[in-house]
Amino acid sequence: MAKVLIIEDSDDMRLVLAGVVKKEGYGAITAATGAEGIQILSGQVIDLVFLDIGLPDVNGIELISTIHSIAPDVEVVMLTAMNDARTALNSLKSGAVDYILKPFDLDEFRHILNRLISSRMSARQISLASREHHGANLIGNSPGMVKLKEDIHTAASVRSSVLITGETGTGKELVARAIHQSVSEKSSIFVKVDCGTLSPTIIESELFGHEKGAFTDARGSKKGLVEMADGGILFLDEIGNLPLTLQPKLLRLIEESTFRRVGGVKDIQVNVRVVAATNADVAAEVRDGRFRDDLYYRLNVIHLKIPPLRNRGRDVLLLADHYLHLFAKEIKKEIKGFTPEAEEAFQEYDWPGNVRELKNFIERGVIYCHGDRISSVGLQMPLKQNPMAPETAMISMAEMEKRHISQVLAASGQNKSLTARILKISRTTLREKMAKWSESGQVGGS
Ligand SMILES: Nc1ncnc2c1ncn2[C@@H]1O[C@H](COP(=O)(O)OP(=O)(O)OP(=O)(O)O)[C@@H](O)[C@H]1O
Numbered sequence: 001m002a003k004v005l006i007i008e009d010s011d012d013m014r015l016v017l018a019g020v021v022k023k024e025g026y027g028a029i030t031a032a033t034g035a036e037g038i039q040i041l042s043g044q045v046i047d048l049v050f051l052d053i054g055l056p057d058v059n060g061i062e063l064i065s066t067i068h069s070i071a072p073d074v075e076v077v078m079l080t081a082m083n084d085a086r087t088a089l090n091s092l093k094s095g096a097v098d099y100i101l102k103p104f105d106l107d108e109f110r111h112i113l114n115r116l117i118s119s120r121m122s123a124r125q126i127s128l129a130s131r132e133h134h135g136a137n138l139i140g141n142s143p144g145m146v147k148l149k150e151d152i153h154t155a156a157s158v159r160s161s162v163l164i165t166g167e168t169g170t171g172k173e174l175v176a177r178a179i180h181q182s183v184s185e186k187s188s189i190f191v192k193v194d195c196g197t198l199s200p201t202i203i204e205s206e207l208f209g210h211e212k213g214a215f216t217d218a219r220g221s222k223k224g225l226v227e228m229a230d231g232g233i234l235f236l237d238e239i240g241n242l243p244l245t246l247q248p249k250l251l252r253l254i255e256e257s258t259f260r261r262v263g264g265v266k267d268i269q270v271n272v273r274v275v276a277a278t279n280a281d282v283a284a285e286v287r288d289g290r291f292r293d294d295l296y297y298r299l300n301v302i303h304l305k306i307p308p309l310r311n312r313g314r315d316v317l318l319l320a321d322h323y324l325h326l327f328a329k330e331i332k333k334e335i336k337g338f339t340p341e342a343e344e345a346f347q348e349y350d351w352p353g354n355v356r357e358l359k360n361f362i363e364r365g366v367i368y369c370h371g372d373r374i375s376s377v378g379l380q381m382p383l384k385q386n387p388m389a390p391e392t393a394m395i396s397m398a399e400m401e402k403r404h405i406s407q408v409l410a411a412s413g414q415n416k417s418l419t420a421r422i423l424k425i426s427r428t429t430l431r432e433k434m435a436k437w438s439e440s441g442q443v444g445g446s
Pocket residue numbers: 132133136137138139140166167168169170171172173174175279319355356359
């Protein structure tokens with residue numbers, strides 16, 4: 001069921017809007033302040049947010065970027081007073097998809113609600129991967145993964161900082177969330193900050209907030225993500241990209257639990273636990289002077305190293321099965337499993353993109369699967385370079401093409417559209433080529 005979050009300080013308005021949302025058949029969750037809204041967004045997947053501009057603790061427009069740093073693809077609709085149409089327009093520049101001017105009639109609200117939810121749901125049909133991180137468990141029982149799970153357990157029982165390293169797509173964010181989930185206080189918050197995508201100029205105020213007048217645009221004061229994460233985990237992704245100038249400020253936050261907002265003169269005390277992740281070699285960055293050694297040692301108190309998928313043995317099959325069932329269920333297909341050669345291909349492949357790559361292969365495999373088992377052709381995995389046997393090498397180009405096409409046809413269950421797609425030729429071309437074989441009396445098999 002789609003979930004809608006309403007962040008609105010007026011009690012009446014909140015109740016009415018939540019009532020409409022429920023009547024339309026969606027889940028409604030409400031928050032009376034920006035901080036409460038952020039807490040909710042960091043704990044569950046929300047499909048759409050209605051956000052009041054005049055909240056007691058923060059300006060709604062400024063909250064949009066915070067919302068997007070926690071839930072990058074959630075859509076935000078602003079609720080604005082009629083006499084403030086200018087602000088409404090500004091909200092669009094700040095990343096809102098739409099706005100509603102108050103007072104509005106409920107039909108207008110209902111219309112926007114349904115339009116955005118239905119486009120969100122059809123987008124989801126195409127990308128089945130959207131709910132990826134929430135509630136997911138770490139799958140795998142290879143020795144490396146067993147050790148990792150023990151280390152996560154240990155990490156969850158203390159308050160020291162954690163550094164998570166691993167190649168791209170190995171599950172760094174999933175591990176950070178697993179630490180959060182194993183921490184006993186269930187309601188504690190998890191705030192993710194992507195140091196790689198925030199520009200160096202805005203990252204300081206995003207993280208630490210700012211006081212009124214700190215810079216030209218700062219019309220009011222704003223809490224940063226560090227304050228939002230109070231009592232919980234601050235997950236700093238791609239920590240290697242944190243500007244050198246900000247590193248002492250983070251170090252102080254970790255060591256003394258205090259910081260100042262941009263333009264602020266008083267220290268603010270918070271209780272946040274820093275979990276950082278990177279696929280860069282931070283030790284090398286330290287040697288090259290791009291990362292401060294004192295911060296590195298501080299973050300490195302607990303270091304979780306995630307093994308690449310190619311070193312996890314049969315875990316790859318467990319993961320493949322898991323995703324097969326997940327995706328098949330989502331699009332309601334009955335698929336039993338993989339062909340033996342597909343399973344063999346899984347274990348031989350190098351997986352440069354690790355679990356994320358595997359997941360994408362399976363998603364595609366499920367979408368294009370027409371039988372009850374997915375073959376390696378259906379998965380469109382890069383084929384192993386097979387040195388051609390000498391007798392096979394002594395054939396014409398035409399014959400080789402024919403054999404290749406026949407193989408793909410067989411593997412795709414004689415599905416011509418799929419075959420054409422895999423061969424990257426049009427269906428017409430495929431049909432013409434096949435027609436030629438029958439003219440010369442050489443149909444089918446290889
Ligand atoms: N052991 C695992 N079990 C189940 N799913 C996993 C596992 N490891 C990773 N995944 C899934 O693989 C995908 C990639 O994981 P994640 O985003 O955590 O990787 P990452 O290391 O942060 O990648 P990047 O370096 O690109 O940021 C996610 O969908 C995640 O749920």
